[in-house]
Amino acid sequence: MLKCNLRILMAEHRIDDITELMKLSGLSRNSINKLYREENVETTKLETLFKLCDTFQCQLSDLIEYQPDQEEAENK
DSSP states (O other), X not given: OEEEOHHHHHHHTTOOSHHHHHXXXXXXXXXXXXXXXXXXXXXXXXXXXXHHHHHHTOOHHHHEEEOOOHHHHHTO
């Protein structure tokens, strides 16, 4: 599973809401909402992730982290 740290980055950069992030990044509310609410990046465009990295001046690994599924980890 891929987990998005968007909420954490927004807090660290003192970005209070999605509207402010929309203005800074040029992304749509739907693109940001999907990552903010669900923390799910499995169906997110790379372009969206790259724009967020540019906005936060961070690496992709700061925005996205891999977390193995519990079931998958237990089977290894």
